Amino acid sequence: MGVGVSRLEVIEGPSGRRRRTKAERARIAAESMMPGVTVADVARKHGTTRWQIYDWRKQIRKGNLVVPESVASLPVFAELMVDDSSAEAPAAVAGSVLEIAVGDVVIRAGAGVDEGQLTRAIRAARAAAS
Structure with a gap:
């Protein structure tokens, strides 16, 4: 059946x-x-x-x-860290270099860097780090 x-x-x-x-x-x-x-x-x-x-x-x-x-x-926005270990004279500020660390990537930019170029570099570093 x-x-x-x-x-x-x-x-x-x-x-x-x-x-x-x-x-x-x-x-x-x-x-x-x-x-x-x-x-x-x-x-x-x-x-x-x-x-x-x-x-x-x-x-x-x-x-x-x-x-x-x-x-x-x-x-x-990224976290801002200030390194006080090297006190620079005010005259050195004009030729200063901005350093941005995203994960293991460090981006160094001079005072006259193009904002768009810096933005693209930060986005690329963030994409690689995530």
Whole structure:
């Protein structure tokens, strides 16, 4: 005596799995990288998991996802550390060099550096460090 299926129900509607565009994934990942924001909060806000966001962030670092210009152009602040060990005379300030450390990367810039060029260098260093 064979046992068969006497009734089969087909449930229609969303499966719970969302399909996001590359732009959406990049925007959500970029949002999670903003100062003072936690990945867990962003994941809850957008109905995804922390691990998914970490994966999208990794894809941004590899260049598989591109952060929208509207997000990339937002100012991001870095910690400022002053080294008091070498007291310089005020006359030396005019020819001073600005040093910015981002992770293991140190960016040195003279007083007349172009702001756009410095911004691009900092963004590149941040992308490599994260």
